[in-house]
Amino acid sequence: MGHLSTHVLDTMNGCPAAGMQVTLQRQQADGYATLQTLALNADGRPPQGPLLDTATLAVGRYRLLFEVGAYFRARGVTLPEPAFLDCVPVEFGIADAAAHYHVPLLVSPWSYSTYRGS
Numbered sequence: 001m002g003h004l005s006t007h008v009l010d011t012m013n014g015c016p017a018a019g020m021q022v023t024l025q026r027q028q029a030d031g032y033a034t035l036q037t038l039a040l041n042a043d044g045r046p047p048q049g050p051l052l053d054t055a056t057l058a059v060g061r062y063r064l065l066f067e068v069g070a071y072f073r074a075r076g077v078t079l080p081e082p083a084f085l086d087c088v089p090v091e092f093g094i095a096d097a098a099a100h101y102h103v104p105l106l107v108s109p110w111s112y113s114t115y116r117g118s
Helices: 068-074
Strands: 003-010 021-028 031-039 060-067 087-094 100-107 112-114
Touching (some): 003 021, 003 060, 060 100, 068 087, 087 100
Parallel strands (some): 003 100
Antiparallel strands (some): 021 031, 021 060, 100 112
16 A cells, blocks of 8 residues: 655653644655645654555655754744755655655754655
8 A cells, every 4th residue: 555654752851742833745846745734743654544545646756845943942942044054855766666665764953864664
């Protein structure tokens, strides 16, 4: 059963990035179209579960926009202006709509890492 999921961990504070805003977009012929915008739950995951499920996952190019700067500011972290990281875009492709794609993000105000998870 194909689906797309994400999970964000705040490596500065050693916890899930609860409340971080995330936007999912799909590439169209004329640019990216927003599919949804949400705030992550207490576990750093989308509150509704998968971002896309079997019925909505399709082959194509996608982008997740993680609002890192706003998240750390809300936690009381003093960031320079402009912040080193503000919005972190992760662009990726879905080649098999029947597969599970997991896009985790490990993030601090100064660095991030992502990979195709399981």
